[in-house]
Amino acid sequence: MLMTPDRAAALAAIAQEVRSCRLCRLHEQAKQGVPGAGSATAEIMFIGEGPGFHEDQQGLPFVGRSGDYLERLLKMIGLHRDQVFIANVVKHRPPENRDPLPDEIAACRPYLDRQIEVIDPLVIATLGRYSMGRYFPNGKITQIHGKPRYDDNRAYYPLFHPAAVLRNPGLEKDMEADFRRLLEVLAEVRKQRGSPSSASKPEDEPPQPPTQLKLF
Ligand code: URA
Numbered sequence: 001m002l003m004t005p006d007r008a009a010a011l012a013a014i015a016q017e018v019r020s021c022r023l024c025r026l027h028e029q030a031k032q033g034v035p036g037a038g039s040a041t042a043e044i045m046f047i048g049e050g051p052g053f054h055e056d057q058q059g060l061p062f063v064g065r066s067g068d069y070l071e072r073l074l075k076m077i078g079l080h081r082d083q084v085f086i087a088n089v090v091k092h093r094p095p096e097n098r099d100p101l102p103d104e105i106a107a108c109r110p111y112l113d114r115q116i117e118v119i120d121p122l123v124i125a126t127l128g129r130y131s132m133g134r135y136f137p138n139g140k141i142t143q144i145h146g147k148p149r150y151d152d153n154r155a156y157y158p159l160f161h162p163a164a165v166l167r168n169p170g171l172e173k174d175m176e177a178d179f180r181r182l183l184e185v186l187a188e189v190r191k192q193r194g195s196p197s198s199a200s201k202p203e204d205e206p207p208q209p210p211t212q213l214k215l216f
Contacts, residue, residue, distance in 0.1 A: 007040035010118045018091045024107040026092035036087030044084045045121035047131035056093035061086045066162040073179045089130045122189040128161030146178035148185045
């Protein structure tokens with residue numbers, strides 16, 4: 001397991017590669033790559049679909065309307081986006097926000113795999129069908145949202161995409177309930193791993209200021 005400065009350096013190296021990536025066509029029309037952002041020692045990693053207009057402009061994931069909503073959901077459970085890691089299945093914006101194509105997802109996959117390996121999150125929360133497809137290939141989001149799968153000392157936790165909830169406010173209640181459950185899922189994996197209740201991974205980080213996470 002990498003120590004914190006090494007993790008941050010490893011993530012920065014991946015980010016640099018993403019910014020100059022030419023492995024698929026998506027870079028051609030995008031302004032810049034959006035590698036992902038957040039804590040190198042995050043216990044929770046969110047994986048979305050791909051950058052939209054605002055993400056492409058700023059080089060950061062989930063900074064548009066979906067991002068505002070994601071931040072509100074995080075706040076509801078006592079978290080800030082800096083305490084988690086947020087990434088996407090594809091790292092350049094698909095033109096006109098079209099769905100990413102299979103070969104684009106495949107080309108980008110090693111970046112995401114490496115980010116997961118470096119961060120080693122306790123919970124991977126998928127946002128929408130493309131990231132869900134990595135872990136629940138035959139899953140139907142309406143049936144499996146909010147139901148974690150525990151595997152290899154990690155939880156895979158499927159969530160609706162925030163944009164889908166914004167389009168369909170009837171999903172809001174379920175989304176909030178799924179977010180509240182996220183902390184229970186995290187507590188379960190901590191127990192499995194024998195990790196103390198702390199927002200950071202203790203082996204390589206100084207003690208963190210108290211957060212609501214410490215309740216778990
Ligand atoms: N939607 C996504 O899937 N990812 C983003 O970064 C922004 C919107």
